[in-house]
Amino acid sequence: MSDTTGLALAVVTLFPEMFGALTNWGVTGRAKEQGRYDLALVNPREFATDRHGTVDDRPYGGGPGMVMKAPIMEAALTGARSALGPKGSAAPVVAMSPQGRRLDDALVMELAQLPSFIVVAGRYEGIDERFLDAFVDREISVGDFVVSGGELPAMLLLDAVIRRLPGALGHSDSAEEDSFADGLLDCPHYTRPEEYHGQRVPQVLLSGDHGEIARWRRQQSLKRTAERRPDLMAELVLSEQDNALLEE
Numbered sequence: 001m002s003d004t005t006g007l008a009l010a011v012v013t014l015f016p017e018m019f020g021a022l023t024n025w026g027v028t029g030r031a032k033e034q035g036r037y038d039l040a041l042v043n044p045r046e047f048a049t050d051r052h053g054t055v056d057d058r059p060y061g062g063g064p065g066m067v068m069k070a071p072i073m074e075a076a077l078t079g080a081r082s083a084l085g086p087k088g089s090a091a092p093v094v095a096m097s098p099q100g101r102r103l104d105d106a107l108v109m110e111l112a113q114l115p116s117f118i119v120v121a122g123r124y125e126g127i128d129e130r131f132l133d134a135f136v137d138r139e140i141s142v143g144d145f146v147v148s149g150g151e152l153p154a155m156l157l158l159d160a161v162i163r164r165l166p167g168a169l170g171h172s173d174s175a176e177e178d179s180f181a182d183g184l185l186d187c188p189h190y191t192r193p194e195e196y197h198g199q200r201v202p203q204v205l206l207s208g209d210h211g212e213i214a215r216w217r218r219q220q221s222l223k224r225t226a227e228r229r230p231d232l233m234a235e236l237v238l239s240e241q242d243n244a245l246l247e248e
């Protein structure tokens, strides 16, 4: 893996098999085959020091659940760095956590530009705070809710990053037109048949007039964003043209 020219990724996880959902299918599967990224999976279980493979322990202070042990996570992280080869020593470390910064397109793009990074997935009540303090550069959340483990959040993050790697999507411009890339929601899409349950495809899309189509799509994006996500709208500085489209 050390000779990879693509993005070098490693995930520390108790359930490495889950990541087949990312590496075997669709856009992220094809990008892997094309060598646009490499993914090393490191299981903390392999760094347990007792014969039961213990990775967690009861929380100090009592209460429910278990906590992932700091020394074992540290050893697994070192394992992840060596799996990444020369890129490993400088790789930033991200931990998935509901207490982290909320994932968004800006953060995805920032990560997509790195040569490598490591993702740590928690389980149980989470990871001993001292490991997070000492070794984790940033915590990232996928939303204000709690799931049972960091694997699905890590896969969400990695899918979002991988599809933004150069060439990962068939059409180089299809990411730019997706929601959020330009601060707006995407426009609605239609395909055949032309009429469906009495509803016709907007006439302009059949016109073949590329200027008019682009204008209509931009207008739809603006309208939807204003209606559905006033919070996004508030952050935008609209051009005179956009303002005119929105007023129409």
Ligand code: SAH
Pocket: 095, 096, 097, 098, 099, 120, 121, 122, 123, 124, 125, 126, 127, 140, 141, 142, 143, 144, 145, 146, 147, 148, 149, 150, 151, 153
């Ligand atoms: N006790 C913790 C939640 C633990 S859930 C708390 O309330 O903050 C177990 C693991 O799932 C976490 O360590 C984290 O890796 C992952 N996880 C759960 N919800 C998440 C979210 N919204 N975003 C990112 N990771 C999450």
